[in-house]
Amino acid sequence: MLRLLNVSLLRYVQNAAAKGDEKYPKFPKTFQYGTAGFREKAEELPHILYRMGLLAALRSAVKKAAIGVMVTASHNPVQDNGVKLCDPQGEMLEPAWEKIGTELANTDDVASYLKKIIEDFGLDSSNEKPFVFVGQDTRPSSDFLAKAAIEGAENLGALVRDIGIVSTPILHFVVASRNASGELGLPTEGGYFNRISSAFVQLKEKEGLGRENRNYKPEFDFDGANGVGADKMAQFAKMLTEWIDVTHFNTGEGQLNFNCGADFVKVQQAKPEGVPLTVNRRGVSVDGDADRIIYFYTDSDNKFHLLDGDKIATLVAGHLMELVSASGLDIHLGLVQTAYANGSSTEYISQTLKVPVACVPTGVKHLHHKAQEFDVGVYFEANGHGTVIFSKKATNLVRAALENPELTQAQREAAKKLSLFGELINQTVGDALSDLLLVETILHSKGWSVADWDNAYTDLPSRQLKVTVKDRNVVSTTDAERKCVTPAGLQDRIDAIVANFPKGRSFVRPSGTEDVVRVYAEAESRELADELAKEVARAVHDLANGTGPAP
Ligand code: 16G
Ligand code: MG
Numbered sequence: 001m002l003r004l005l006n007v008s009l010l011r012y013v014q015n016a017a018a019k020g021d022e023k024y025p026k027f028p029k030t031f032q033y034g035t036a037g038f039r040e041k042a043e044e045l046p047h048i049l050y051r052m053g054l055l056a057a058l059r060s061a062v063k064k065a066a067i068g069v070m071v072t073a074s075h076n077p078v079q080d081n082g083v084k085l086c087d088p089q090g091e092m093l094e095p096a097w098e099k100i101g102t103e104l105a106n107t108d109d110v111a112s113y114l115k116k117i118i119e120d121f122g123l124d125s126s127n128e129k130p131f132v133f134v135g136q137d138t139r140p141s142s143d144f145l146a147k148a149a150i151e152g153a154e155n156l157g158a159l160v161r162d163i164g165i166v167s168t169p170i171l172h173f174v175v176a177s178r179n180a181s182g183e184l185g186l187p188t189e190g191g192y193f194n195r196i197s198s199a200f201v202q203l204k205e206k207e208g209l210g211r212e213n214r215n216y217k218p219e220f221d222f223d224g225a226n227g228v229g230a231d232k233m234a235q236f237a238k239m240l241t242e243w244i245d246v247t248h249f250n251t252g253e254g255q256l257n258f259n260c261g262a263d264f265v266k267v268q269q270a271k272p273e274g275v276p277l278t279v280n281r282r283g284v285s286v287d288g289d290a291d292r293i294i295y296f297y298t299d300s301d302n303k304f305h306l307l308d309g310d311k312i313a314t315l316v317a318g319h320l321m322e323l324v325s326a327s328g329l330d331i332h333l334g335l336v337q338t339a340y341a342n343g344s345s346t347e348y349i350s351q352t353l354k355v356p357v358a359c360v361p362t363g364v365k366h367l368h369h370k371a372q373e374f375d376v377g378v379y380f381e382a383n384g385h386g387t388v389i390f391s392k393k394a395t396n397l398v399r400a401a402l403e404n405p406e407l408t409q410a411q412r413e414a415a416k417k418l419s420l421f422g423e424l425i426n427q428t429v430g431d432a433l434s435d436l437l438l439v440e441t442i443l444h445s446k447g448w449s450v451a452d453w454d455n456a457y458t459d460l461p462s463r464q465l466k467v468t469v470k471d472r473n474v475v476s477t478t479d480a481e482r483k484c485v486t487p488a489g490l491q492d493r494i495d496a497i498v499a500n501f502p503k504g505r506s507f508v509r510p511s512g513t514e515d516v517v518r519v520y521a522e523a524e525s526r527e528l529a530d531e532l533a534k535e536v537a538r539a540v541h542d543l544a545n546g547t548g549p550a551p
Pocket of ligand 2: 074075287288289290291292
């Protein structure tokens with residue numbers, strides 16, 4: 001019986017490889033499964049998508065669970081596209097399989113490579129068909145590329161469910177939900193909307209406040225980056241009219257991510273185009289696949305304020321910490337950041353909120369992994385990507401507390417809220433829309449305007465630059481990217497430069513998604529931050545074989 005199934009899988013292999021070679025010939029270039037999967041110009045990708053369909057089918061056979069394939073290049077320009085796989089619990093693909101993905105993408109002999117995977121993992125015992133979900137963003141190239149992935153998976157005998165245009169977090173939710181046997185609700189986009197909106201409404205009703213609360217008003221502007229987030233937010237907004245009043249911008253009338261969206265707002269530190277300037281009104285931007293979120297507003301002095309992932313992390317960690325204390329439960333909450341977190345945020349979280357903070361290298365998987373070490377782990381990158389995860393221990397403690405007669409009414413109420421937050425939050429991956437409703441819930445509960453939130457602490461001015469070099473891999477780092485190891489002498493130079501800047505901090509790292517070295521700097525004033533970044537960029541250019549003119 002076992003051998004028979006193995007033989008049939010191997011029979012699929014020849015055929016699947018041959019069909020792929022014919023229809024999706026390899027683009028002559030070396031590709032790498034990076035921190036966010038493959039990301040390239042769309043026309044280079046068809047064979048990659050087909051092969052990632054094959055890989056998803058095998059991954060599903062290995063895990064005996066549904067796997068996801070998401071076609072997107074997130075915040076990148078519309079001409080780019082990409083693909084990433086999502087593992088059974090909605091987490092990022094396991095690193096060992098990133099390597100397998102890279103090898104499969106580059107091999108000239110697909111059939112032999114597939115056979116090797118089948119043999120290495122002993123894929124002869126599965127009596128269930130592989131199951132693969134495929135989702136795509138709104139890029140014009142996404143439909144064709146998604147079809148290539150579907151073909152790849154089907155040609156290896158997988159059952160494929162094409163869920164069409166969805167945000168990345170919806171794809172992750174659907175995969176996790178299908179593998180959680182009903183615990184998360186239906187494994188569909190509808191199931192996602194229902195779970196999150198129902199938790200949101202219940203939290204609002206529990207608070208027993210009106211639509212408005214002190215300085216909190218339910219109105220805000222939403223910048224959809226001309227991507228998938230626009231349409232999905234419109235659906236939430238329709239379900240939640242009683243509680244939020246959203247004005248939608250960049251809903252698809254303009255170009256995806258062009259002068260708008262979370263990445264633009266964060267990097268340019270400027271309002272997205274298309275959104276009118278209304279003093280002191282909350283604005284929210286998401287990125288092209290709606291897994292990142294940034295808030296912003298302009299004050300009465302015409303000064304632009306950015307409320308990034310750090311501000312969201314502090315708001316969320318602070319609020320959940322209050323609920324944990326009120327519940328009296330033995331739950332340890334911690335926050336995970338990267339070196340990009342503004343120094344003021346780290347100080348505020350550890351000194352004022354008294355929440356333990358960990359720092360890890362850039363990339364969601366590092367944050368997610370570290371957050372799992374806490375009972376409740378809050379993680380956010382400054383760029384607006386993040387979420388909260390509740391451990392089994394925390395979930396069970398909260399669940400038991402709901403019915404525990406020995407607790408006070410107030411303790412049970414706090415536990416109930418924690419439980420609802422656990423449903424409102426998309427725990428599988430950072431989710432702009434779930435994060436948005438999370439922030440709105442907390443601001444409403446506190447009665448805060450966006451300025452009240454912003455005033456919790458003041459960001460140090462920061463600047464990011466990039467330097468093109470001959471080979472970015474000559475720069476290597478340690479201590480969660482805060483110190484650089486090679487090239488020799490660069491860290492000493494950075495230390496010497498930083499010493500001249502009050503409240504100065506700077507680090508450099510090779511990008512995981514672009515062929516550049518990134519420079520981050522913060523200092524006491526805007527001018528000093530800009531100058532510090534420039535001086536460090538010059539040092540990188542000098543010592544790491546910079547190409548082009550010196551910064
Ligand atoms: C990817 C990462 C993101 C990180 C960014 C850094 C995921 C899903 N995404 O987009 O977390 O902030 O890369 O880019 O892990 P960089 O290495 O080019 O600076
Ligand atoms: Mg994204």
